[in-house]
Amino acid sequence: MKTVKIIGVPEHFNLPWHLAIEEGAFEERGIDLTWTDIPEGTGKMCELLKSQETDLAIILTEGIVKSITEGNKVKIIQEYIASPLLWGIHVDANSTYKTLEELKDTTAAISRFGSGSHLMAYVQAKQMGWNTEKLKFNLVNNLNGAIESLTTSKSDYFMWERFTTKPLVDSGIFRHLGNCPTPWPCFVLVGTNDFLFKNRSLVKHIQEVINTYTVEFKQIPSIDRTLANRYKQKLEDIQEWLHLTQWSQQQLLEHKLVKVQDTLKELNLINGSIKTTEILY
Structure with missing residues (x-):
């Protein structure tokens, strides 16, 4: 069994990961996926990735792109939420x-x-x-x-x-x-360069599991009630959120990544853009 550490915010977007872990979907592939909630959000997660205290993260696109341009040795494995936040x-x-x-x-x-x-x-x-x-x-x-x-x-x-x-x-x-x-897809799955280099086939297994869960997530019976109860939300709010939210099983498209970098640069939040190949896995 290979232990893999992953972090994310304690929000409803990440329920597919918890369901997959609870139902043993990663264990079936020989993966002990250990999830840690990070209520402080993307800034804190960037720090944990940089210090290699985690292998993977579900993180805001603009935050991790900024961090990567500043030297954080991380790559975007794929888009996780295709819709805006x-x-x-x-x-x-x-x-x-x-x-x-x-x-x-x-x-x-x-x-x-x-x-x-x-x-x-x-x-x-x-x-x-x-x-x-x-x-x-x-x-x-x-x-x-x-x-x-x-x-x-x-x-x-x-x-x-x-x-x-x-x-x-x-x-x-x-x-x-x-x-x-956000003017772009909001959440991405990322990993440290060191972890990705050493575990290419393992990363593929993780992607296959989570993508199986996200592609069918909205069709789970009474998923709106499950989300409302688990995250202490009103049912009508969760239903609206589900309607607005689209999970993704694809890599982030290059032109969307260019838009993120261009916007950050225009706002003087990064010094300059870097090649998309230095950001995408």
Whole structure:
């Protein structure tokens, strides 16, 4: 049995992995796939990949592309979620902010520098026509840190996956002002170069298992109820999310990767683009 370490956020996107692990699908291939939740998100996962504390990760596309251009020895194995991520833009429920326009020149809470909450603040600011050089950030690590930061007015707004934060809106902790979808497929499966070089056939087995699960995921009987119960979401919210979400079994297309790099470069978040062959497995 070969032990393989994989990390990802504790969100509904990753249920196919947990089902495959729980049902012994990887064990049948001689793989002990060990999953670790990383609530801090992409910035933290980039650090764990860089220090080789994990072999694989399900991670935000823009975050890992930025990290790879900065020297993180990682490659994208394949696209995992083909659809955009819907980033909700939130403020404290008791704040005076009523519109997105009022957030100009205020402070955004972010989980890590280089995380999705950090990078997408730039994308959202650009869409609003704001000067991105005036963006201000407060590091909060995770969702609980964001709650504390907004409640105590250390930060003014927080961007996080819309459906994960919806219960906080419903319970009167956050107020939702709008959405900012990623202009590209949102999640990819990645691995460290060292692991990929040494385990080519093993990686193929892992891909075959997870792709079998994702291609049939929406057809699982009562999967909406399973997701709602497991992730403490309203059934109608999960149904909307399932309708919007498309899993992928293919490699990330080169032109989509070029768009990610071009956008990051335009926002001065990376110094320059690198060849797609240095990013794709």
